[in-house]
Amino acid sequence: MTQSQQQPPTGISVTDWEATPKAVRQLVYSLLATVAQLEQRVAMLEEITNRNSSNSSQPPSTDPPYKRPPPKSKKSGRKRGGQKGHLGRGRKLKPLTEVNRVVVSKPLVCSACNALLLGADPHPCRHQVYELPRIEPEVIEYQLHSLTCLACGTDNQGEWPAEMPSGSFGPRTQATIGYLSGRIGVSRRDSEEIMATLFRLDISLGSIPAQEQRLSQALAQPVEEAGDFIRQQAVANVDETGWYEMRANFWLWVCTTVAVSVFRITNSRSQAEAKQLLGPDYTGVAGSDRHSAYNWLDPHQRQACWSHLQRDFQAFIDRGGESAIIGSLLLAQVQTFFPLWYRVRDGTLSRPDFQRAMQPIRLEVGHLLCIGALLKSAKTRRTCANILKIEPALWTFVDHEGVEPTNNAAERALRRGVLWRRRSFGSQSHAGSRFVERILTVVTTLRQQNRDVLDYLTQACQAAILGVAPPSLLPGD
Numbered sequence: 001m002t003q004s005q006q007q008p009p010t011g012i013s014v015t016d017w018e019a020t021p022k023a024v025r026q027l028v029y030s031l032l033a034t035v036a037q038l039e040q041r042v043a044m045l046e047e048i049t050n051r052n053s054s055n056s057s058q059p060p061s062t063d064p065p066y067k068r069p070p071p072k073s074k075k076s077g078r079k080r081g082g083q084k085g086h087l088g089r090g091r092k093l094k095p096l097t098e099v100n101r102v103v104v105s106k107p108l109v110c111s112a113c114n115a116l117l118l119g120a121d122p123h124p125c126r127h128q129v130y131e132l133p134r135i136e137p138e139v140i141e142y143q144l145h146s147l148t149c150l151a152c153g154t155d156n157q158g159e160w161p162a163e164m165p166s167g168s169f170g171p172r173t174q175a176t177i178g179y180l181s182g183r184i185g186v187s188r189r190d191s192e193e194i195m196a197t198l199f200r201l202d203i204s205l206g207s208i209p210a211q212e213q214r215l216s217q218a219l220a221q222p223v224e225e226a227g228d229f230i231r232q233q234a235v236a237n238v239d240e241t242g243w244y245e246m247r248a249n250f251w252l253w254v255c256t257t258v259a260v261s262v263f264r265i266t267n268s269r270s271q272a273e274a275k276q277l278l279g280p281d282y283t284g285v286a287g288s289d290r291h292s293a294y295n296w297l298d299p300h301q302r303q304a305c306w307s308h309l310q311r312d313f314q315a316f317i318d319r320g321g322e323s324a325i326i327g328s329l330l331l332a333q334v335q336t337f338f339p340l341w342y343r344v345r346d347g348t349l350s351r352p353d354f355q356r357a358m359q360p361i362r363l364e365v366g367h368l369l370c371i372g373a374l375l376k377s378a379k380t381r382r383t384c385a386n387i388l389k390i391e392p393a394l395w396t397f398v399d400h401e402g403v404e405p406t407n408n409a410a411e412r413a414l415r416r417g418v419l420w421r422r423r424s425f426g427s428q429s430h431a432g433s434r435f436v437e438r439i440l441t442v443v444t445t446l447r448q449q450n451r452d453v454l455d456y457l458t459q460a461c462q463a464a465i466l467g468v469a470p471p472s473l474l475p476g477d
Contacts, residue, residue, distance in 0.1 A: 093128055137201040140170070162466055169211055171461030172454075173201065177208055178215040179454050182439030185419055209432070215457060216435040218464035222473045223438045226260050226445060229474055231279035233257045235402045237287040238277065238294070239410035240269055241418055244426025245433050252417045252437075253277055254410055254444075259475040261413050261444040265433040271296050285396055287407045290386065302393035305407035309387070309394070310334055316372070316380055323380040326372045330365065337361050341397070341405055351401065358398050366391060413444050445473050 008017030009028060017025070096102070104124075107117055142164050146157040165171065176199075180191045188208040195201045203211075230236055236257050243252040243265055253264045255277050266273045274293040278286060287303040288294045294302060313334070316327025340357055343349035369391070372384030387394070397403040417440055427433040446453045456471060463470040471477075 091128075093126055099128070135199050137173075137199060163462070165465050167210075167214070169203070169207070171465060172458045173203075174211045174215050174218075174461045175454055175457030177203075177211045178439055178457050181212065183443045183453050185416070185423065187423060212435050212439075213431055214464070215461060216431070216438050218460040218470055219438040219442055219457075220434075222460070222470050223262070223441045226441055226473045227262045227264075227277075229260050230255050230257050230262050231282060233260075234284045235287070235400075236278065236282075236284060237404070237407050237410035238274065239288065239407055239414050240291070240293075241414050241421075243417070243421055243433075245430070246428055247425075250426070250433070252414065252421070254413045254417070254440075256410050256413045256444070259445070259448055260473065261441060261448065263413075263417065263437040263440040263444070265427070265437050269293060285400055285403050287404060287410070289407060290390065295390075299390045299392040300396065302390065303396040303403050303405065303407075304387075304390060304393040305405075306334065306338075306394075307406045307408065312383055312387075316383075319377060319380060321377065322375045323372075323377045326368055326375065326380065326384075330368050330372075333361050333365050333368070338405075355398055358395070362395055362398070365394070416440060416444065442473065449475055 180186050192205050195203050238255050240251050240253045243250040251269045271293045289305050289308045313327045313330040316323040344354045369384045397405040460470045
């Protein structure tokens with residue numbers, strides 16, 4: 001349609017419009033097109049400005065103070081701390097057999113007549129104090145002697161003990177350094193200070209990464225076994241976040257199950273890396289976000305994270321117009337089924353009853369997404385269409401036991417890696433990345449199994465020195 005055949009702008013009659021000079025009409029059309037483009041750009045910029053953790057994948061820590069929601073809990077009007085009449089929970093006294101030293105205080109003379117006091121109180125008042133002793137490192141010297149045979153004159157030399165480390169620091173020292181960075185999350189300079197201040201052990205800053213590498217090598221085999229283990233599990237949750245290696249963009253991946261979590265650092269966020277982590281022939285159910293790297297999995301093998309979906313629906317609402325209506329209706333369905341899910345998880349609602357209650361909800365969500373895929377808003381339309389492509393993955397948690405509706409397990413596991421990235425800007429070498437992924441795997445897995453992290457790291461270092469198999473990370477081994 002030519003400009004002369006186009007309808008006049010709103011508010012101008014056809015007669016007046018036809019009487020308008022052609023040059024003016026062209027200018028009006030040009031200005032209207034410019035206004036439309038600017039309105040579209042303003043809408044896009046407003047959406048970017050209004051983006052926060054409730055309607056996107058941004059972490060809550062990036063929300064400015066004025067956008068953070070108020071605390072959910074209401075003020076009770078009471079003062080902070082323990083309330084009047086509250087029974088305290090003081091530390092229980094240990095039996096005398098577990099006390100290292102007893103300090104006795106007895107009165108010597110009577111306060112009334114100054115007579116000498118004899119005997120002992122069978123039920124004295126007792127107060128126990130816990131104190132840390134000054135820790136001094138144990139310095140072990142190994143001596144290798146050479147002796148000459150008096151009979152034949154042959155020189156004979158002893159052998160170094162098998163348990164002797166090749167370096168200057170023993171297995172528990174190596175384990176402690178790894179524990180400080182991998183579990184406590186301190187920097188190498190802080191590790192140097194902690195070793196000197198708390199343990200009276202002087203160690204140079206350059207020796208810290210050297211001990212981390214010894215520990216990393218000791219953990220290589222059990223971490224590899226853990227990777228094989230998760231590929232055989234019926235349910236796993238996967239996620240990834242940005243990482244830096246020598247200032248280049250890398251990715252930190254995690255795959256977590258009920259008892260084992262495995263981390264990997266790669267230079268890609270691609271489908272190939274997801275296959276490497278889960279295994280190309282993975283037959284279980286993987287919980288994840290809607291990242292395209294997981295599209296190789298059958299939708300029936302996936303569980304799309306409903307936390308991410310809720311943020312998408314909130315973005316619809318914040319977009320306004322038709323999108324807001326669809327977003328509100330979708331969020332209403334989410335708020336209906338999550339209480340049902342909590343009851344299933346707590347054992348107060350049977351799964352068959354839950355599945356029956358979910359049928360109308362599943363149908364309604366599907367209908368709403370189909371409507372959303374037809375809206376004028378390109379972003380809303382595209383998001384709904386993409387969700388519909390993996391629609392079966394929305395409801396895997398309904399059909400299969402052991403599957404969670406969210407990917408929170410993997411996101412919680414990644415948090416430690418995110419904090420590491422913020423404090424150290426990633427890793428500075430390929431070997432450093434291997435240490436990060438191995439120590440994070442060990443720390444996270446052992447905490448899932450309620451096992452002592454420092455003892456395990458020490459045993460792994462001892463095994464490396466002796467040349468024997470390291471302890472396993474797998475449950476029940």
